[in-house]
Each structure stands twice: as C-alpha cells, then as structure tokens.
Amino acid sequence: MLKSLSKTRRCGLIVTILLGLPCVFPQGAWAAAKPYVESEAPRGFHLFLRPKKKTPTAQWDFVQQLETAGKTRDAANQSLALRIYWPNAPEAPAAQMRYARLLEQRRHPEKAFEAYQYLVEHYPGRFEFTEVLNRQMQIAKDTMNRKKGKFLFFPGFTAPERAIPYFGQIVTNAPEGPHTAEAYYLIGVANQRVYEYEKAIDAFFTSINRFPNSPFAERSALAQVECHLKISQDSPQDKRAMDTAHAAATLFLKRYPNSDSAPEVENQLHLLRTRQIENAYARARYYDKILRNPTAALMEYKAFVALYPNAEQAPKARARIAKLESSEKE
Structure with a gap:
C-alpha cells in the first residue's frame, strides 16, 4: 500500500506514525483488508478440568458413553467440563442437567442443588423447569430429615x-x-x-x-x-x-370446624382459657394484696368480672369490688 502513495505522502505517513498522531488514509487504500470476525464462542477455563474431546458434540457423546459404562464420576466431571469450556453450546444445558443428576446419584445433595440452581440462573428456557424444581424440592426434604452424627449405637440427630x-x-x-x-x-x-x-x-x-x-x-x-x-x-x-x-x-x-384436629384444638383452647382466668385473677390479687393499691386492684377486678362473668373466681372478685368501692366512699 505504501508503494501506491507518492514520496511526499510516504514521508508524511512515516513521520505521523513515529509521532503517534492519528492518520487518515486515502479512500480505498485498505480495501484489501478483511474485517475481524469472532470465529468461535468464548470458552471457559478450569484449572484442573479439561474436556477429553475437541468439540461439544463429541464431548457430549463421550459423557454418555462414560455413564453407560458405569463411570459416573468421570461422566460427571466431563459433563461439567463441557459446560465450562463450551457454555454457549446447544449441549451445555443438557450437560449441566446430567452433572446435577450424577451428583445426586453419587450422594452429593448440596452440590447437586447448586448445580440445578446454576441451570435456573444461566439457562432459562433451555431445560425442563418443572423437573429441576421437583429435584430441588426432594433434595430440600431429604436434607431436612437426614440424620447427622451416627456412630455405633448413637442414632444421630437431624438438623x-x-x-x-x-x-x-x-x-x-x-x-x-x-x-x-x-x-x-x-x-x-x-x-x-x-x-x-x-x-x-x-x-x-x-x-x-x-x-x-x-x-x-x-x-x-x-x-x-x-x-x-x-x-x-x-x-x-x-x-x-x-x-x-x-x-x-x-x-x-372457625376456618376448619370439621378438621380432624378440631377436638384437640378445642381442648387446648379450654386449657388456655383456664390459664387466662387464673392469671387475670392473680393479677387483680397482686394489686390488691401485694402492692396494696386499691385503685388499680378495683380496675383489675372489674375487668376480670367483665371478661369472665361465669368464672369460679367471679363471686370472690365481685365481693372485693363491693368492699373496695365502699372503702372509697368512706
């Protein structure tokens, strides 16, 4: 291209380049240059994991061969390698799903849950969403009921x-x-x-x-x-x-009157009401006999009678109300 320019222009171009100044070339001078085109989707990297094949299609076939041969650990690792090195390949979501299922199969539920979650967050619409939810729900339930710390005759405990x-x-x-x-x-x-x-x-x-x-x-x-x-x-x-x-x-x-648990709830409600009555009367007695505050005691006795007019302690409360009111008049 430089040969196509005049001697004066060639000198000017060389000076411009040496000084680091912007330069403008004549139209058509670089017509033969081809624009840069990304020829391959960006690939991931893992320090200790490499795919065994050179394309995602061949790698996916290899994963299935490993699983068929019963090499579940290798199949899981190579599924992960496929997803890492070719994250945008059509096979990547299926590889991530296979990786999660193999982790479950190999009894790594926590890692499996995270692997399913990776699908949800990075491949929306490219996998069976209901299946992933079902698997995550099962892992969560198993985790909830799984016992830890089993040793000899010690049964362990749940967390x-x-x-x-x-x-x-x-x-x-x-x-x-x-x-x-x-x-x-x-x-x-x-x-x-x-x-x-x-x-x-x-x-x-x-x-x-x-x-x-x-x-x-x-x-x-x-x-x-x-x-x-x-x-x-x-x-x-x-x-x-x-x-x-x-x-x-x-x-x-009120919501579930026909529930099988309704009788037990009614029994608990009765016990609770008995405790409420005892506490309310004890509170009035506390103001009356311990603090010797007749004004506060009178208020508590009146509140007790209003709330629990048929309570066993109601007659005693009414008697104290009458006594306290007569004392106030004196």
Missing part, C-alpha cells in the same frame, strides 16, 4: 435448619409454582423444630394467606396454633402471648 435456605430458593425460583405452598409450610416446620417459633409463625402465615386453598393451608394453621401455644407456655405471665394463642386457636376452629 432441619439446613434445609431452610433450599426451601427459600425454591420459593424465589417459582413464587407461584406447584411446590411454593409446601415450601413455605416446611420452612415453618423446620423453624418450629429448632424452637424459632416467631420465624415459623411468619412462614405458616404466608402459606395460609397466599395459598388458602392448598392442602398445606390447614396444616399451616394448625402448626401456627401450636407455635403460639408453645410461646404462651414458655411465658406463662405474658398476657399478650396468651391472647394471641387464644385468637389463633379460635380462628383455626
């Missing part, structure tokens, strides 16, 4: 809280999906088992209100009652806790 993030991810993946109501319910159950009653109540509440017609709505409502009762039992002097438990039990019976 249901480990499954909570999995159920939460399933809810995020499919907010209106077929497993969402159950996932919220199981988040509640897992929290309930580790005594996180407030968190459990929130999860049960969500399951009930977002999916009132699901098979898990009644179970969530019952479990919610159990949590409120447990909180009230742990804090026997907490009036608010008892009132909330009473409201939850009453609402359950």
Whole structure:
C-alpha cells in the first residue's frame, strides 16, 4: 500500500506514525483488508478440568458413553467440563442437567442443588423447569430429615435448619409454582423444630394467606396454633402471648370446624382459657394484696368480672369490688 502513495505522502505517513498522531488514509487504500470476525464462542477455563474431546458434540457423546459404562464420576466431571469450556453450546444445558443428576446419584445433595440452581440462573428456557424444581424440592426434604452424627449405637440427630435456605430458593425460583405452598409450610416446620417459633409463625402465615386453598393451608394453621401455644407456655405471665394463642386457636376452629384436629384444638383452647382466668385473677390479687393499691386492684377486678362473668373466681372478685368501692366512699 505504501508503494501506491507518492514520496511526499510516504514521508508524511512515516513521520505521523513515529509521532503517534492519528492518520487518515486515502479512500480505498485498505480495501484489501478483511474485517475481524469472532470465529468461535468464548470458552471457559478450569484449572484442573479439561474436556477429553475437541468439540461439544463429541464431548457430549463421550459423557454418555462414560455413564453407560458405569463411570459416573468421570461422566460427571466431563459433563461439567463441557459446560465450562463450551457454555454457549446447544449441549451445555443438557450437560449441566446430567452433572446435577450424577451428583445426586453419587450422594452429593448440596452440590447437586447448586448445580440445578446454576441451570435456573444461566439457562432459562433451555431445560425442563418443572423437573429441576421437583429435584430441588426432594433434595430440600431429604436434607431436612437426614440424620447427622451416627456412630455405633448413637442414632444421630437431624438438623432441619439446613434445609431452610433450599426451601427459600425454591420459593424465589417459582413464587407461584406447584411446590411454593409446601415450601413455605416446611420452612415453618423446620423453624418450629429448632424452637424459632416467631420465624415459623411468619412462614405458616404466608402459606395460609397466599395459598388458602392448598392442602398445606390447614396444616399451616394448625402448626401456627401450636407455635403460639408453645410461646404462651414458655411465658406463662405474658398476657399478650396468651391472647394471641387464644385468637389463633379460635380462628383455626372457625376456618376448619370439621378438621380432624378440631377436638384437640378445642381442648387446648379450654386449657388456655383456664390459664387466662387464673392469671387475670392473680393479677387483680397482686394489686390488691401485694402492692396494696386499691385503685388499680378495683380496675383489675372489674375487668376480670367483665371478661369472665361465669368464672369460679367471679363471686370472690365481685365481693372485693363491693368492699373496695365502699372503702372509697368512706
């Protein structure tokens, strides 16, 4: 191209290049140059993992051969290699799915869940979404009930809280999906088992209100009652806790009057009401006999009679009201 330019222009071009200045070539001077075209999709890299074949198609065939031969570990590794080195290949989603299933088969549930999640986040619309949700749900359930620490005659123990993030991810993946109501319910159950009653109540509440017609709505409502009762039992002097438990039990019976659990809830409601009566009367007695505050005692006795007019302690409360009122007049 330089030969096609005049001597003056050649000198000027050389000076321009040496000085680092921008230069403009005559139209058509570079017509023979071909534009750069990306000839291959970007490939990934892994320090310790290499595909055995040179194309994704050949690699996918190789993966299936390994699995057929029973070499599940090698098949899993080569599936992952395919996805890493050819992430945009048509075979990549299927390879990632195969990798996740083989991890499950080889009893690596946590890694399998993450592998399924990679599909959801990186290959939307390129795999069977319902199948992935089903597998993630099963892994979460197994994790919730799996026992740890088995040794000789020691049976081990479960750690249901480990499954909570999995159920939460399933809810995020499919907010209106077929497993969402159950996932919220199981988040509640897992929290309930580790005594996180407030968190459990929130999860049960969500399951009930977002999916009132699901098979898990009644179970969530019952479990919610159990949590409120447990909180009230742990804090026997907490009036608010008892009132909330009473409201939850009453609402359950209103919503599910024909439930198989209704008799037990009614029994618990009766026991709770007995505790409420005893606490209310004890509170009035405390102001009356311990603090010797007749004004406050009178208010508590009147509140007691208004709330529980037929209680066993009601006659005594009325007698004290009359006595305190006569003392005030004097």
